[in-house]
Amino acid sequence: MNASRANTGSRQLTGRCVCGAVHYEVADAFDYALNCHCSDCRRATGSAFKPFAGIAREKLRITEGIATAKIFGDAAANHDVFCGICGSRLFSVVDNGTRVHVTLGTLTDAPAIRPTAHIFVGDKAPWFQITDALTRYDGHLS
Structure with a gap:
């Protein structure tokens, strides 16, 4: 975990856990955002997919x-x-x-970025139907 000061070159976003015991700050300078449908992300979130955004670790x-x-x-x-x-x-x-994938649902503030694709669609929950027009990948981005 990184407890050093986040880079301050851009707007800072805040996030927290459900109970409020853990708070974090991250630069609103994400490099990418995706919706992951892999079985690990589904189990970790208890939902059909995990929306996340990636950034250099030192920015959180x-x-x-x-x-x-x-x-x-x-x-x-x-x-x-x-x-x-x-x-x-x-x-x-x-x-x-070297990088962190921030679970977008834990952000208190809205980031500038939005997910641009679905990944691991080949592993998605059979009961979930993707209804948007975002690009889909069976695994990682190619």
């Missing part, structure tokens, strides 16, 4: 509740950060610790 910091935030996965590389009280999945650390 936990501002409150760092002792309450828990890690699932390899703390030195890829892992998920969630609230140890309510269980909200706040973000995932990916690309061997």
Whole structure:
């Protein structure tokens, strides 16, 4: 987890868990946003897909509740950060610790970016129908 100061070159967004024990701040400078339909994201969110936005890890910091935030996965590389009280999945650390995928539903403020595609559609829930015109990929972006 990164507790250092987030870059301040752009507007800062805030986010938090359901119970309010963990808060974070992230630059509104996301590089991409996607809707992931993989089985891991569906299980982690309890929904049909996980909307997320990607950004460099140093542009996010936990501002409150760092002792309450828990890690699932390899703390030195890829892992998920969630609230140890309510269980909200706040973000995932990916690309061997260099980037974060912020779960868009945990943001308090609306980001400028919107999801541009659906990924892992080949693994999507059979009971869910995608009804928008966003590009679809069976796996990762090609």
